[in-house]
Amino acid sequence: MQLLRDGDEVGQLARFDLNHAYRLSPDVESVLDSVRLSLIESVRAQPHDDCLLRPAHPRCRAGSVPERHRKSDAGLRPRPDFLGPAPHPRAHGRPQSRLRRQRDCSARSRRPRRAQRGLHGARRRGPHPTLAVAIFLQGRLDQSRGPVVRDFAGLVGLVTGAGSGIGRSSALEFARRGAAVGVLDLNEHAAAETARLITEAGGTAQAITVDIGDEPSVRAAVDRISAAYGGLDFAFNNAGVPSTNRQLTAMPSDEWEHVIRVNLTGTFLCMKYELPALRRRGGGAIVNTASNGGLYAIPRAPAYVASKHGIVGLSKAAAVDYAPDNIRVNALCPALTRTEMYESVAAGTDMTAQQEALTPLGRLAIPDEVAAAAVWLCSTQASYVTGIALSVDGGRRA
Numbered sequence: 001m002q003l004l005r006d007g008d009e010v011g012q013l014a015r016f017d018l019n020h021a022y023r024l025s026p027d028v029e030s031v032l033d034s035v036r037l038s039l040i041e042s043v044r045a046q047p048h049d050d051c052l053l054r055p056a057h058p059r060c061r062a063g064s065v066p067e068r069h070r071k072s073d074a075g076l077r078p079r080p081d082f083l084g085p086a087p088h089p090r091a092h093g094r095p096q097s098r099l100r101r102q103r104d105c106s107a108r109s110r111r112p113r114r115a116q117r118g119l120h121g122a123r124r125r126g127p128h129p130t131l132a133v134a135i136f137l138q139g140r141l142d143q144s145r146g147p148v149v150r151d152f153a154g155l156v157g158l159v160t161g162a163g164s165g166i167g168r169s170s171a172l173e174f175a176r177r178g179a180a181v182g183v184l185d186l187n188e189h190a191a192a193e194t195a196r197l198i199t200e201a202g203g204t205a206q207a208i209t210v211d212i213g214d215e216p217s218v219r220a221a222v223d224r225i226s227a228a229y230g231g232l233d234f235a236f237n238n239a240g241v242p243s244t245n246r247q248l249t250a251m252p253s254d255e256w257e258h259v260i261r262v263n264l265t266g267t268f269l270c271m272k273y274e275l276p277a278l279r280r281r282g283g284g285a286i287v288n289t290a291s292n293g294g295l296y297a298i299p300r301a302p303a304y305v306a307s308k309h310g311i312v313g314l315s316k317a318a319a320v321d322y323a324p325d326n327i328r329v330n331a332l333c334p335a336l337t338r339t340e341m342y343e344s345v346a347a348g349t350d351m352t353a354q355q356e357a358l359t360p361l362g363r364l365a366i367p368d369e370v371a372a373a374a375v376w377l378c379s380t381q382a383s384y385v386t387g388i389a390l391s392v393d394g395g396r397r398a
């Protein structure tokens with residue numbers, strides 16, 4: 001499949017919400033189709049005006065796109081001269097006029113910092129964002145065609161908050177790797193949809209409606225998965241809620257209690273019933289989703305930050321206590337990730353642009369990237385990793 005066609009304009013992909021496509025369908029071919037359709041609509045509606053790099057990037061100003069920035073007919077593989085801003089002449093040993101050299105260098109030095117970063121975070125030499133997204137999607141396509149590593153075959157796991165975002169991405173990935181997955185969510189329809197996607201792809205899943213802040217509900221859900229598949233080998237406790245944007249003194253006590261109940265008490269309750277089930281199997285792994293807000297403060301989010309710091313502490317405490325039972329427990333600390341939770345918080349603000357500018361990789365995460373870290377922590381590849389809080393943050397903490 002060809003994602004970009006001759007004549008497609010640079011910058012149009014920047015308008016496309018990639019995450020939205022994944023939510024619509026995790027099937028790569030459909031995603032690529034919807035991306036292509038979205039591009040065509042985007043160009044028709046507003047050519048160039050919304051380019052991510054406008055107005056800083058000289059290539060993306062209104063007007064014609066230079067030939068070297070267009071996609072060739074050969075598919076997504078870039079031509080060698082397609083790799084970002086014009087290289088310094090010495091890099092290729094090609095002769096170039098002094099005037100041209102001066103013009104290129106001064107143009108580069110005028111560009112603001114963000115404009116020098118592609119979606120892959122590479123500076124200056126990195127691919128243009130449009131190309132970066134195309135390469136990323138091509139990578140997904142290649143992966144989907146490649147051999148599937150079924151390193152979770154025969155294992156049973158559960159994912160909370162699996163009806164959406166990071167939880168859905170990871171449930172799909174665990175299942176793709178061969179696990180039978182308990183798809184747990186407060187939202188019955190969302191959980192059923194994730195389970196449907198898994199089973200339609202040939203995997204094994206069972207949707208269960210659960211409120212992780214409610215002890216009988218959690219106990220029943222863990223029991224049901226263990227009974228259905230004969231035990232439990234891993235759990236990804238990922239469900240969570242955000243808090244509203246205010247300082248501590250302005251926070252209603254109800255909101256404080258709700259955020260702590262779901263995020264912190266919910267994680268505690270899940271572990272309380274998962275740990276004995278894992279012990280019965282002779283060991284296993286638990287990953288708890290905290291946040292970068294579990295490692296340092298996020299302004300105006302006291303309940304969220306407190307709950308996520310609590311999850312990091314709880315994970316470390318359990319890692320020490322249950323290591324003799326061959327159970328590993330780790331916390332996962334994503335920075336902003338393009339999920340429904342993020343969109344609900346960022347709607348109507350310029351948060352995305354601000355946060356991208358603060359992120360060394362120059363973009364926010366997508367759910368698959370956080371899910372990949374969760375899957376790794378649950379896998380035997382991470383057999384000697386326990387008690388850590390793993391940042392997945394595009395370099396924010398570097």
Ligand SMILES: NC(=O)c1ccc[n+]([C@@H]2O[C@H](COP(=O)([O-])OP(=O)(O)OC[C@H]3O[C@@H](n4cnc5c(N)ncnc54)[C@H](O)[C@@H]3O)[C@@H](O)[C@H]2O)c1
Pocket residue numbers: 160161162163164165166167184185186187190210211212213238239240241242262266289290291292333334335336337338339340341342
């Ligand atoms: N998206 C981000 O930027 C970001 C960043 C850092 C950490 N996180 C954390 O990642 C986790 C997943 O978030 P997401 O961004 O995928 O959010 P999301 O809103 O897309 O998904 C969260 C899911 O949790 C479910 N849920 C909410 N309350 C529940 C409850 N009481 N019981 C069971 N399920 C419940 C929701 O129905 C939803 O399906 C959360 O713990 C969140 O705090 C998210």
